[in-house]
Amino acid sequence: MTGRPTPRRTTTTALATAVAGTLLLAACGGGGSGNADDGTVELTVGLFGTFGYEEVGLFDRYEAENPGVTITYESTQGEDTYWPALQTRLASGSGVADVQGIEVARIADVVTNQADLWTDLRDTPAASAIGNYVEWKEPAATTADGAVLGLGTDIGPMGICYRTDLLGQAGLPTEPTALAARMQTWDDYVALGREYQAAAPAGSAWMDSAGGFYNAIVSTEQEIYYDASGALVHDSNPAVRAAFDTAAAAGQAGLTARLEQFVDPGWDAGFASGSFATIACPSWMIGYIKGKAGDAGAGLWNVTTLPGGAGGNWGGAYLGIPAASENVEEAAKLIAWLTAPEQQAEVFASVGNFPSTTAAIEMVGDATDPWFNDAPIGQIFSASSTNAPVQILGPQDGVIKSAMVQALLSVEANGVAPADAWTAALADVTNQVG
Template sequence: MKRRTWTIVTLILVLVLSGCSFPSTADPSSSNKKITLTLWYWNRSIDDQLLQKAKEQFPNINLVTQKIGGDFKSKLKTTLAAKSGEPDIVAMNDWVMELFPSQDRFYDLYELGAAEVEDQYLDWKWKQGVTPEGHMIGFPMDTGPTALFYREDLFKEAGLPTDPEEVHQLMSTWEDYRKAGLTLKEAFGGKVFMYDNIENVYNQIISQSDKKYFTPEGDFIGDSNKAIREAWDMAVAFNKDGLIANADGWSPEWNAGVNKGKIAAFVGAVWMKQPLQEAAPDTAGKWRVTRAPGGDGNVGGSFMAIPKSSEHPQEAFEVIKWLQNPENQLTMLKTTNLFPSTISAFDSSTIRESEPFFGGQATGEIFAESAKNVKVSYFGERYPSVHGIMSRWLNNINSLNPDTAFDEAMQRVERELKR
C-alpha cells in the first residue's frame, strides 16, 4: 500500500514538473496553438509586402491586417471610447501624445521587453512614445527629419551659392536665410519666393526647439518660451518682406508653385520628397537638399501600440519588434520611402544612393545627419490644439495688427486650456 501511494505521488510530481516545460506563448513561433492578432494601419504606413512576410515569419499567428481609410485617428479614439472592437496592434501617427492621458488603455511596452532593443533606435524618437510617467505606449516606426529643399538653377540665377554645403554655410541661421530670400526676391523682381507659406516657417522653427508649449509636468510655457516667440516673429518677418508664396501645402497652388518656379525653396521633412516629385515633374534634376537653417528638426513619423484589450500582448509585441527591426525598416525605406528610426540603417548603401530628381545627389545622407541631431523635446497631449490656434492666427496675420497678434493668439490659447 505504501509503495502504491508513493508511486501515485511520484506520478503527480512528474506531471506537475513536466507542465513547466510546456512551450510559452511569449514566443509566437514555439506554440502549437494558433492565435489571431488584428493589426490596424493606414495606406503606406507599413509596407504591404512586409506584412505578408510577417504572416510567414509567425506561422502560429493568424495576423489579420486591416488598412483603415478616412480619419484614422478619429476611428481609433471612437473605438477606444466604445471599449469594443479594438485591434491587438495599432499604428499611430505623430499624434501619439494625444493618447498619453489614456496610457492605462495600452500595454507598457517596457514590461513586454522593449528595453532590450532601445539602444537600436534614435533616442529622441524613442522618448516621444513614452509618457511623462515612464509608460511606453508607442514603439518607433518611421521619422520625418527636416532639411532645406532648393532649386539649384534659381539660386544660381539669383547669384546665390548652389553647392549644398556652401548653401548651408551661407544660410545656417533663419536670419541668414531671410537675407538670402531678399537677394532672391530682388533678382526675380518679386516673382520668385524663398518659402511656400507662413505656417510652414513657424512649424519648422518650432520643430528645431527642445522646448515647445508644455513641460513634462503639464505646465504651459508657450507664453514664456523664447523659442515660440522667435518662431512667430521670424514667420511674420518672412511675410512682411514678401518672401512667401502664400501656397498652402497639398494645394493646387503649391503644386503649380514648385513646378513652375514660383517657389524656389522651403524647409520640409524627408517625406516631402515624394509629393515634390509628383507635383513638379518638369523640374527633375533641378532640386537639391541641404541642412536646414537654424538646426535640425523633425516633422511627422509614426508609432505602434498594443491596446489593453488584446489577449496576447507578448505575441503582439514580438510582431511589432520584428516589423520595426533595423532590417525591415531599411526594407520600408526602399519600398515605401519610410525614413528609419533605427540608427544602424543610416550606414546602409541605400542612404547613399544618388537620386536623379535631385541632380544625382544622395539626399539620404543629409536627412540621416538631420535625424541624428534632432533634440529631445516634450509635446504634451494638448500640443495639437495649441499649435492649431497659433497656426490659424498666423495664417490671418495680414488682417490682424502684427504688433498685438501674438498676445491675442496667446489669450485664445489660454481660454482653450481652461476648457
C-alpha cells in the same frame, strides 16, 4: 387633384420636417477584429498617411514568413481624421485594430491620459526592441510608471529642399554646399529670400508658407510649448515668439506663397509648378515631394542642411497595441519586426521615412536620392537627427501648433498685423486649453 394642404397642415408638415431633419445626426459604428483559434491569426493594422509598409510589401513578406498569420491593413490619409475616429473606438473598446499608428504629436497625450487603453510593450515579445532607438524616441512613449506604449517607426530630421532651376534663374547658388555656406542662420535664409524675390520668375515665392517656416524654426528647439516640468510656456518662451515674428515678417515681406501646407490644393500643385522655390522638409516629406512633382520634377529639386547645420525634428510616429486587442502576442511580434532596423532601412529607401533605430541610421548613412540630383539624403538627415535637441513634448502641442499656423496664415494672406495675430493665437489657445 385632391388634398391640397391647408396652411395649417403645411405648417405642421414643415415643423415635422424641421425636427426630423435636425435629428438626423450621424452615429458611429465600429469594425470587427479577427481572433486566434487553431494556429491561425488574423491581425488588423490601422495606420494613417504613408508608413510605407504596404508600399514596400512588408505585410506580404511577413505573411509569407509566418504561415497562419494574415494581416488586414487599412489606412486613413489624414491623421486629423484618423485620430478622433480611433479615440471613439478606444473609448468604446470595440473596432480598434490590433496595431494602431500614433503620431508623435499625440504620444504625450497617450502616455499622460490613456495609459490604460494601450498595451505595455515591456510584457510582450516586443520588449527586446525597446533599447534599439535614438535616445529620445522611446522615453517619449514611456509613462511616468515606466510603461512603454509604442515602438518608434520613423523620426523627422529636417533639411531644406529647394528648386535648383529657380534658384539658378535668380542667380543664387544651386549646389547644396554653396547654398549652405550662404545660410548660417535663419536670418540668412530670409535675406537670401529677399535676394531671390528681387530676381525671381513671376509667380514664384521663396518659400511655401509662413506656418511651415515657423514649424521648421521651432523644430530645432528643445523647449517649445512645455517646459521640463510639464507646464505650458507657449506664451512666455522667447524662442516661440522669436520664431513667430521671424515667420510673420517673412510673410509680410511677401517671401511666402501663402499656401497652407497639406490643406491648400495649390500647395500640392506648387511642388511641380514652382510657386515656391524652397521648403523646410522633414525626411518623410521627401516621398511626398516626389509624388506631387512626379517624373517631370526629377532633377529639379535638391536638399541641403538647415541653416548653420542645425538639427531638428518634425514628426515621426509610433506603433502601439490597444489594450482591447485579442492578439497582443502576435501583434507585438509584428510591430517588432516592422520597426526592426532592416525594415526601417528599406522603408527609408522607398518612401523616405527616416529610421529611428540607431542601427538603421548607420545603414542609411550613405544613401543618395537620384530624383533629388543625387543629394546625400542619408548623410543630411543623419546629421540633422544627431544634432537635434531632445524635444519636450506635451499633450496640447498639436492644438497650439495649429493655432500658431492659422495666425501666421492670417498675417501672410489676410494682412493681419503680426502682433494682433500673436494675440489672437494666444486667445485661441487659452479658449481651448485653458
